[in-house]
Amino acid sequence: MAIEDHKNPNQDIMPKSRRIRGVGGTEEEENQWPPWLKPLLKEQFFVQCNVHGDSSKNECNMYCLDCTNGGSLCPLCLEHHKDHRTIQIRRSSYHDVIRVNEIQMQLDITSVQTYVINSAKVVFLNERPQLGRVKVTNACDVCSRGLIDDCFCFCSLGCKVAGTSRSFEKVVKQTPTELESSNNSSGVEDSIPSPKSLTLSIPQVPTSTSLRKRLRKGIPYRSPLQ
Template identity: 60%
Template sequence: MGAGGPDDEDNRWPPWLKPLLRESFFVQCKMHADSHKSECNMYCLDCMNGALCSLCLAYHKDHRAIQIRRSSYHDVIRVSEIQKFLDIGSVQTYIINSAKVVFLNERPQPRPGKGVTNTCEVCERSLLDSFRFCSLGCKIVGTAENFEKKRKHFPGKKRLSMAASDSEESYSSSSHGRQKTNSGGNNKVQSFTPSTPPPTVVNYRTAKRRKGIPHRAPMGGLIIEY
């Protein structure tokens, strides 16, 4: 047998995993838009036909369906659900709402916090020393044969990691696909994180000021607005 190729990489993972990580959840279901239960937070591992709402599950009886949850605008899944179908070893788990979860996609940090000795090998999020990746998406990227890591030094310890430019808020421990290019080579590293629109910024200096009530000057003078 020869060297591993793209087909070998795909066969390492269940066929539903990459489509799951690229999917956008918590949108309104088009089939059941009139129902108050139309938020799409379910996914069928057998059909792989997009995000589903709870009413859609009637068409997926006896199928393997999982529920996606959300923490601070990031998609998570309970460990008790995903570990039935996927090996999540080396991915850091978190306790959120008294349940152990893993994040679906990366949440990069610009730099590790003070005293941090271990970070995600893909996006550099701070991790406990016993983990290599912060999310399922980072595990797929970081374990690929063509993934190149840059050596980075921490106090008293060497870690392998890849720099990331985005910033996100830190979490207490227990998007659609885009391409990123390594600065040291031509290999491209794929990110599965669905994009999040930036918050709207209002420029109050350039905003149009509301005109005041006009007042007529005495003795038939000009109108002055304040």
């Protein structure tokens, strides 16, 4: 007598796209990027090295791709990473950039805006703050920063990581003009008073008596001729 294999109806089925606790994304999304990318984007560069603080070359502008949580490194720290993959972080207008020829061998930077700085192509690591919104034909899908070329969708590596996540929801920022129009349409009255509430104050013209406090003297008479 053959024994049939019956499935337990109460058995829990593990979904293919299992969410990892504490990460905020699915396992499939986490595997999309190398394990060193997100720590790289959160790292602080161009600070003094804690180990080689007495040296003149103690600025941390290097990063090891094989030591995920190794932190930023100074040139002297590379002695302990001879057989590892290391990249150099550079700066442009106080923002971290990396050269395209270094990062494109390790990461897919397709759709990320590239810039030419010091005769070399670079990409920004993270989003840059904007002083004001300017209407542009092509903007970053995440932070709405204007892009130079239409073939790009993101202004930085951080924006690409955020924009390609399934949980990403683009927030449309309203300009001051749009905020003002939305407030008026929602029934919020303007601070400018209506013309009916304005009272015209006509200045009073002083009377002749107020202008002349002293009475005018009488008509002078000439002394009789002698």
